Amino acid sequence: MERYDFASVEAKWQKYWEDHDSFKAxxxxxxxxxxxxxxxxxxxxxxxxVGHIKAYSGLEVVSRKRRxxxxxxxxxxxxxxxxxxxxxxxxxxxxxxRKVTDNNxxxxxxxxxxxxxxxxWSRVVDTTxxxxxxxxxxxxxxxxxxxxxxxxxxMVNYCPSCKVVLSNEDSxxxxxxxxxxxxxxxxxxxxxxxxxxxxxxxxxxxDNVDYLPNIKLQQENWIGKSTGAFVNFSIKENDEKLRIxxxxxxxxxxxxxxxxxxxxxxxxKYRDSIGNIDALDAYKAECAKKSEFERTQLVKEKTGVKIxxxxxxxxxxxxxxxxxxxxxxxxxxxxxxxxxVPAHDTRDYxxxxxxxxxxxEVIKGGDISKEAYTGDGEMVNSDVLNGIxxxxxxxxxxxxxxxxxxxxxxxxxYKMKDxxxxxxxxxxxxxxxxxxxxxGMVPVPYEELPLRLPPVDNFEPGSDGESPLAKIESFxxxxxxxxxxxxxxxxxxMPQWAGSSWYFLRYCDPANDSALASKEALEYWMPVDWYNxxxxxxxxxxxxxxxxxxxxxxxxxxxxxxxxxxxxAQGLILGPDGEKMSKSKGNVVDPNDVVAAFGADVxxxxxxxxxxxxxxxxxxEDSMKGCKRFLDRIWQLQDKLVxxxxxxxxxxxEMHRTIRKVTQDIxxxxxxxxIAAMMTLLNKLYDAGSVNxxxxxxxxxxxxxFAPHITEEIYFNLFGKVLSEQEWVGYDEALCxxxxxEIAVQINGKVKAKINIPSDAEADAAIAAAKExxxxxxxxxxxxxxxxxxxxxRIVNIVAK
RNA sequence: GCGGAUAUGGUGGAAUUGGCAGACACGAUAGACUUAGGAUCUAUUGCGUGAGCGUGCAGGUUCAAGUCCUGUUAUCCGCACCA
Numbered sequence: 001m002e003r004y005d006f007a008s009v010e011a012k013w014q015k016y017w018e019d020h021d022s023f024k025a026x027x028x029x030x031x032x033x034x035x036x037x038x039x040x041x042x043x044x045x046x047x048x049x050v051g052h053i054k055a056y057s058g059l060e061v062v063s064r065k066r067r068x069x070x071x072x073x074x075x076x077x078x079x080x081x082x083x084x085x086x087x088x089x090x091x092x093x094x095x096x097x098r099k100v101t102d103n104n105x106x107x108x109x110x111x112x113x114x115x116x117x118x119x120x121w122s123r124v125v126d127t128t129x130x131x132x133x134x135x136x137x138x139x140x141x142x143x144x145x146x147x148x149x150x151x152x153x154x155m156v157n158y159c160p161s162c163k164v165v166l167s168n169e170d171s172x173x174x175x176x177x178x179x180x181x182x183x184x185x186x187x188x189x190x191x192x193x194x195x196x197x198x199x200x201x202x203x204x205x206x207d208n209v210d211y212l213p214n215i216k217l218q219q220e221n222w223i224g225k226s227t228g229a230f231v232n233f234s235i236k237e238n239d240e241k242l243r244i245x246x247x248x249x250x251x252x253x254x255x256x257x258x259x260x261x262x263x264x265x266x267x268x269k270y271r272d273s274i275g276n277i278d279a280l281d282a283y284k285a286e287c288a289k290k291s292e293f294e295r296t297q298l299v300k301e302k303t304g305v306k307i308x309x310x311x312x313x314x315x316x317x318x319x320x321x322x323x324x325x326x327x328x329x330x331x332x333x334x335x336x337x338x339x340x341v342p343a344h345d346t347r348d349y350x351x352x353x354x355x356x357x358x359x360x361e362v363i364k365g366g367d368i369s370k371e372a373y374t375g376d377g378e379m380v381n382s383d384v385l386n387g388i389x390x391x392x393x394x395x396x397x398x399x400x401x402x403x404x405x406x407x408x409x410x411x412x413x414y415k416m417k418d419x420x421x422x423x424x425x426x427x428x429x430x431x432x433x434x435x436x437x438x439x440g441m442v443p444v445p446y447e448e449l450p451l452r453l454p455p456v457d458n459f460e461p462g463s464d465g466e467s468p469l470a471k472i473e474s475f476x477x478x479x480x481x482x483x484x485x486x487x488x489x490x491x492x493x494m495p496q497w498a499g500s501s502w503y504f505l506r507y508c509d510p511a512n513d514s515a516l517a518s519k520e521a522l523e524y525w526m527p528v529d530w531y532n533x534x535x536x537x538x539x540x541x542x543x544x545x546x547x548x549x550x551x552x553x554x555x556x557x558x559x560x561x562x563x564x565x566x567x568x569a570q571g572l573i574l575g576p577d578g579e580k581m582s583k584s585k586g587n588v589v590d591p592n593d594v595v596a597a598f599g600a601d602v603x604x605x606x607x608x609x610x611x612x613x614x615x616x617x618x619x620x621e622d623s624m625k626g627c628k629r630f631l632d633r634i635w636q637l638q639d640k641l642v643x644x645x646x647x648x649x650x651x652x653x654e655m656h657r658t659i660r661k662v663t664q665d666i667x668x669x670x671x672x673x674x675i676a677a678m679m680t681l682l683n684k685l686y687d688a689g690s691v692n693x694x695x696x697x698x699x700x701x702x703x704x705x706f707a708p709h710i711t712e713e714i715y716f717n718l719f720g721k722v723l724s725e726q727e728w729v730g731y732d733e734a735l736c737x738x739x740x741x742e743i744a745v746q747i748n749g750k751v752k753a754k755i756n757i758p759s760d761a762e763a764d765a766a767i768a769a770a771k772e773x774x775x776x777x778x779x780x781x782x783x784x785x786x787x788x789x790x791x792x793x794r795i796v797n798i799v800a801k
Numbered sequence: 802g803c804g805g806a807u808a809u810g811g812u813g814g815a816a817u818u819g820g821c822a823g824a825c826a827c828g829a830u831a832g833a834c835u836u837a838g839g840a841u842c843u844a845u846u847g848c849g850u851g852a853g854c855g856u857g858c859a860g861g862u863u864c865a866a867g868u869c870c871u872g873u874u875a876u877c878c879g880c881a882c883c884a
Contacts, residue, residue, distance in 0.1 A: 536879080615807080
């Protein structure tokens with residue numbers, strides 16, 4: 001057999017699949033449906049990354065297996081193409097983002113096709129296509145209509161030199177990532193989506209989906225539901241109430257001070273009666289230099305300033321307590337004010353130690369002279385709560401008292417914040433709202449969608465951090481859809497997350513121009529049966545898209561309340577140096593180079609063989625050679641072909657076990673061990689010196705999802721049929737077990753011998769057989785047998801003294 | 802600081818979930834075939850000359866521990882000091 005020419009074989013089968021629409025999903029087919037979803041790529045100018053290949057190869061294998069099992073499979077791909085890098089390229093090169101995006105999509109498409117992924121190419125979506133973003137805007141308007149959109153002021157990181165608002169990531173250390181000038185914190189009015197309204201639904205929805213446990217946990221922590229109490233503290237000097245939130249109302253008797261966020265409005269309200277307002281202003285200014293990111297990130301000593309002229313009063317004890325401002329309290333969570341219980345909270349403890357504030361123990365069990373005690377115990381120094389030993393009872397009791405006094409009540413808080421939903425950028429979906437001096441915010445009428453991005457040549461941001469759109473008079477100036485008067489268009493665009501929040505719905509019916517997708521298509525395909533992607537998207541993207549989906553469910557647009565039935569995640573591919581691949585480190589591997597040098601099948605097999613699919617693993621070209629050898633040996637096996645329509649007796653067990661292992665491992669995403677099992681089988685066939693047609697056909701079939709090109713070619717050579725149009729191979733559980741097996745015999749837990757016994761041997765027979773063994777006899781000679789253990793098919797252990 | 806993970810030969814990683822640690826690969830060594838080999842094939846390959854010892858470290862439970870428990874260290878990822 002001549003050497004395998006991967007380049008021509010791969011091109012040949014890729015053309016065959018394309019010509020025959022081999023992977024086209026058919027809406028409405030009577031076959032059982034299977035919807036496999038992978039995270040669509042952002043088409044960056046650098047092209048694809050081997051990480052993309054690993055990310056898609058998992059469900060690629062599952063999808064190909066499902067088709068062989070007779071399913072109607074939807075395995076789509078598309079492009080999440082709005083985003084900053086494209087806009088920056090446009091600013092740098094003067095090429096329009098539309099053009100940049102189109103070029104990149106062409107590049108990505110060609111790369112993906114060269115790997116032989118079985119995507120349904122007739123359903124490609126592009127979030128920047130006006131037929132797509134029309135519906136993104138439509139969903140936004142529906143949310144607006146339903147009260148889920150609002151505007152509010154917030155602090156943003158602003159680079160005065162670049163004139164842009166920056167993410168925390170791009171402003172670390174208080175310096176702009178691009179120009180390194182100092183970042184300032186600036187108040188800005190921004191758009192929000194009221195995702196917090198769905199917090200509880202997003203949380204309880206997790207009960208009915210099959211996500212990996214750590215994925216569920218991360219989402220739960222992100223939503224961060226806590227139950228506690230709101231308590232109103234009076235202010236001695238005036239009739240103000242300072243409202244706090246606490247998860248530990250049971251420690252109310254241990255409160256020795258209060259802390260409010262530096263931005264808390266009470267300071268402005270009473271600035272005239274505060275004695276040290278200059279010191280407070282100075283501290284506040286200091287805090288304003290830091291982003292919220294830094295305030296929370298840095299491990300540092302507590303800082304703060306006591307407020308002179310405002311004194312709190314504990315509503316339950318009547319005791320007067322000092323109030324401080326400190327940056328460890330955030331305006332964005334709870335009420336921006338806390339009651340501090342240094343004896344039982346580590347942060348409060350650190351603060352109290354630094355400022356010499358009293359520490360009162362109210363729960364026994366720790367040593368509060370050394371550290372805060374956060375565990376459970378008997379309540380002390382707490383009047384009516386004294387003697388209670390159970391946190392839950394104490395909380396219930398104190399809540400009753402608070403409610404009687406009318407100064408507090410039970411409350412629920414979520415860590416999750418509302419979603420800041422706008423960017424001052426060009427390359428995004430225009431927000432379809434008009435600002436009318438008479439009517440206020442007016443939605444663009446549905447029939448006017450899509451609200452198109454106007455053509456622009458200059459993508460530099462407008463003055464003062466405005467979107468480039470603000471400079472386009474013809475776009476900004478418009479008439480109010482409601483009153484017909486002069487009005488101005490909103491010039492901000494949506495964040496990149498918008499388009500990816502519903503793309504899985506569009507795949508069901510990508511060309512529909514009267515709805516985001518037809519009811520029939522949605523009913524047929526949804527929910528997504530299996531969604532795989534990166535760990536970095538399990539909070540933000542997944543929560544955002546679940547939110548949109550739940551909203552669409554509530555207004556009757558979709559038929560399932562959860563979009564994804566199952567979610568898994570793959571691990572990163574690290575560079576050969578074990579570091580995360582990045583352009584700056586120069587350790588990025590281009591899949592095109594690999595395909596050219598080794599072939600697509602080798603690349604596909606290697607990214608799945610390199611380690612546990614869910615773990616990160618470093619790239620190694622040496623290791624990849626092993627996969628190349630494996631496939632070459634699969635090819636060369638054609639020289640060893642003999643006749644035979646059934647597995648030969650000496651190979652039956654091996655064949656059935658391998659088929660079972662591959663069948664099961666694919667479902668569990670244990671691709672590495674599935675491939676190892678096929679390698680083992682191949683070695684056994686070479687040991688046997690030959691392979692018959694039945695054995696070869698079975699091996700090619702189970703290998704097909706991993707290495708489709710080479711298996712199609714060999715199968716077609718041997719049988720004149722197209723393998724991807726055949727059926728998956730079954731296995732017989734009973735034939736997986738050989739009649740005799742080798743087991744280990746331990747004496748006192750140490751392996752002393754190996755014996756062969758019938759696989760169905762009972763304990764007595766197995767132990768008797770073990771005792772026949774010379775080494776075992778030797779080892780127990782003259783000793784008392786204390787215990788004999790036989791674990792079926794595994795081990796004999798004899799305990800002897 | 803909080804949350805989540807991880808730790809096994811020279812390397813990537815297996816281990817039926819408490820039952821023979823190191824499957825399968827890579828690399829290395831020796832040999833074969835070759836004008837040649839970064840091709841292919843064959844053999845060996847956890848450490849130790851040995852009894853033995855070995856899954857980050859220290860204990861514990863068990864007939865039996867990589868796996869369970871207690872403590873501890875290091876590394877990675879995420880984060881919003883979340884009251």
